[in-house]
Amino acid sequence: MASLHGGAEERGVPGLANALVVFSQTAEDGEIEVQISVHRLMLDDNARTQAYKQAILSQANYFSDKVVLDVGAGTGILSLFCAQAGARKVYAVEASRLSSLAERIVINKTVENVCLPEDEKVDVIVSEWMGFYLLHEGMLDSVLTARDKFLKPDGKLFPDIVSLYSAPCSLPKFYDHWEEFHGLDLSPLGDEERRLKGSQPDITEVNKDDLLASHQIVCELDLYKTSSKDLDSISSRQVFSVSREGRYQGVCLWFDCSFPSISLDATRVVLSTSPHCQQTHWKQTVLVLPEEMYVTEGDPLAWELILERGGDDWRHYNIQCTLLDPEEERHPVPCECLLPKCCLIREIIDKHAQTLGSQE
Amino acid sequence: MASLHGGAEERGVPGLANALVVFSQTAEDGEIEVQISVHRLMLDDNARTQAYKQAILSQANYFSDKVVLDVGAGTGILSLFCAQAGARKVYAVEASRLSSLAERIVINKTVENVCLPEDEKVDVIVSEWMGFYLLHEGMLDSVLTARDKFLKPDGKLFPDIVSLYSAPCSLPKFYDHWEEFHGLDLSPLGDEERRLKGSQPDITEVNKDDLLASHQIVCELDLYKTSSKDLDSISSRQVFSVSREGRYQGVCLWFDCSFPSISLDATRVVLSTSPHCQQTHWKQTVLVLPEEMYVTEGDPLAWELILERGGDDWRHYNIQCTLLDPEEERHPVPCECLLPKCCLIREIIDKHAQTLGSQE
Numbered sequence: 001m002a003s004l005h006g007g008a009e010e011r012g013v014p015g016l017a018n019a020l021v022v023f024s025q026t027a028e029d030g031e032i033e034v035q036i037s038v039h040r041l042m043l044d045d046n047a048r049t050q051a052y053k054q055a056i057l058s059q060a061n062y063f064s065d066k067v068v069l070d071v072g073a074g075t076g077i078l079s080l081f082c083a084q085a086g087a088r089k090v091y092a093v094e095a096s097r098l099s100s101l102a103e104r105i106v107i108n109k110t111v112e113n114v115c116l117p118e119d120e121k122v123d124v125i126v127s128e129w130m131g132f133y134l135l136h137e138g139m140l141d142s143v144l145t146a147r148d149k150f151l152k153p154d155g156k157l158f159p160d161i162v163s164l165y166s167a168p169c170s171l172p173k174f175y176d177h178w179e180e181f182h183g184l185d186l187s188p189l190g191d192e193e194r195r196l197k198g199s200q201p202d203i204t205e206v207n208k209d210d211l212l213a214s215h216q217i218v219c220e221l222d223l224y225k226t227s228s229k230d231l232d233s234i235s236s237r238q239v240f241s242v243s244r245e246g247r248y249q250g251v252c253l254w255f256d257c258s259f260p261s262i263s264l265d266a267t268r269v270v271l272s273t274s275p276h277c278q279q280t281h282w283k284q285t286v287l288v289l290p291e292e293m294y295v296t297e298g299d300p301l302a303w304e305l306i307l308e309r310g311g312d313d314w315r316h317y318n319i320q321c322t323l324l325d326p327e328e329e330r331h332p333v334p335c336e337c338l339l340p341k342c343c344l345i346r347e348i349i350d351k352h353a354q355t356l357g358s359q360e
Numbered sequence: 361m362a363s364l365h366g367g368a369e370e371r372g373v374p375g376l377a378n379a380l381v382v383f384s385q386t387a388e389d390g391e392i393e394v395q396i397s398v399h400r401l402m403l404d405d406n407a408r409t410q411a412y413k414q415a416i417l418s419q420a421n422y423f424s425d426k427v428v429l430d431v432g433a434g435t436g437i438l439s440l441f442c443a444q445a446g447a448r449k450v451y452a453v454e455a456s457r458l459s460s461l462a463e464r465i466v467i468n469k470t471v472e473n474v475c476l477p478e479d480e481k482v483d484v485i486v487s488e489w490m491g492f493y494l495l496h497e498g499m500l501d502s503v504l505t506a507r508d509k510f511l512k513p514d515g516k517l518f519p520d521i522v523s524l525y526s527a528p529c530s531l532p533k534f535y536d537h538w539e540e541f542h543g544l545d546l547s548p549l550g551d552e553e554r555r556l557k558g559s560q561p562d563i564t565e566v567n568k569d570d571l572l573a574s575h576q577i578v579c580e581l582d583l584y585k586t587s588s589k590d591l592d593s594i595s596s597r598q599v600f601s602v603s604r605e606g607r608y609q610g611v612c613l614w615f616d617c618s619f620p621s622i623s624l625d626a627t628r629v630v631l632s633t634s635p636h637c638q639q640t641h642w643k644q645t646v647l648v649l650p651e652e653m654y655v656t657e658g659d660p661l662a663w664e665l666i667l668e669r670g671g672d673d674w675r676h677y678n679i680q681c682t683l684l685d686p687e688e689e690r691h692p693v694p695c696e697c698l699l700p701k702c703c704l705i706r707e708i709i710d711k712h713a714q715t716l717g718s719q720e
Binding site: 039040043044049050055075077080081084177179182183184186189193 | 368399400403404409410413435437440441444537541542543546551553
């Protein structure tokens, strides 16, 4: 047991005078193996850090005097925000031998093996567990374990609702670039690059103008109810109606996560990794299609996405994307695509609306 | 043997109709292991690609009908520039099993084991062999081997003169950043990061405004004369006079390389990786000092830099930087620092100039 109290106060962190930040075990004095630069990247991701800060500090009246568990605390930044917000105690659990900084003790233990003193339960679990395409690295399981072991029945999860989205897109930097390069056509290099990329999802920044249709939801998880088993396999059949003509070259994935608003005057804070928002270190995840296709407005597109835990490393996922025949899929109602059945449905809905309108 | 002729022409590359690009061996049909994305990074480095393009294409009258050897051809972009410039033949040698693209054959052989047909000699060796801080990865040795084996006595090297520079600098992103982070003082994290970085040079972008003195040359290599042995150990004792006050936190290294101007109307093209120029993928190399020091204008600084080939991997270098007592070092003449001897020398020079002036 060690207290951050003195240290934090000495360093002049405002609002920490009332907080006792307790780390649950002394760190091994072993070598520090994890490069701080990875954490620096995450800290420097302003959308990420700012969302957590706002979600926590805007509800200081809720956090006041609460007991918090920070799962996968890393550099401890979320713990410090909770302490700033008035938390009475923050247990920071970190599995990697990240660092034993001056006034901080980080344990080399997974949350599965943690025991809080006198089987204490916590009011809040904060965690920044999201990986690429939300699920990569499977750290959510640790949060769910912590929830089941340590969260009070009315306790809160920060974040508590997460969603994975997808949309068809163009990938100009994997195509256009090679076709005219300093007066040379290097498209064979582009073909090769795409072939290599075809074997695994690529983490890259997708421009919002390169999305070819409105996004669809792959899955939404309510973290109070989700079980580890639910994460073994996630699948979704999706139909899109092209809203911008262009070269259909990839499937773009991203996620949002949303924080509870407990205080009456607070609104839900959403951290979005959408191409429509400020880019984050998660960027977007792209599945590069083996063949491109030119699509125009109103064209229907369909695919089935399956995310399954990998065999050897259960924390990794295999992503499978199967392009489907959109004519054989059930479309949303109404659907903007130009397939006869969808045009017909739109017409019926329009007429119905007119009829209702004329009856008013 | 395979010809790029047909392929290049079919793909409409201008200026290739007269060029026969010959690759010296059939590639193994083995798996492609090197990620093209590394080469993409280099191709996308516009300062790099543009410098080679300009150095080569601006001297098309020299390249016309010449035989060229491209050492470490990678994606073959330099070979294509030479072909565009009118080269009769381009031998492209690539040691890695990079890729066997449609119309291109890249050999899986080091240049040391290459034999050109009928012991042909070449007019030009082009190569982009530079690593971080110029020498990292030691690919220059392969170019020197190729020079000794294949270059005609009056043949040219592209590039032919390279220089390594150093200057003292501030490293705000390794310091300032942590001291005020979302209302928190995370300086222990910064200390830790710098401690980790202390064990090896960091590749990072240094802002020109963070340089604290004019740069000094660590070494200049004339590649017509340099031997592999010259590269085993490079050292330099350097004295700087601080030109901008600030926090002296690191030693910044970068390099320039310069291409021959053979045509009468051509000027030397210089590819610079200086903080004063457009940033390249080489960025700058920084040695983070264990302690920072506040310096003001006129302060003298001195160090000895030693770059030595590593023990286990002779292609890697160990860099050692020893801070010296500037009072005990020989300063350049004139030197702008405020040490009495340098002030005195400046005064004498000034007076001498006045005397000379009054005699005129």
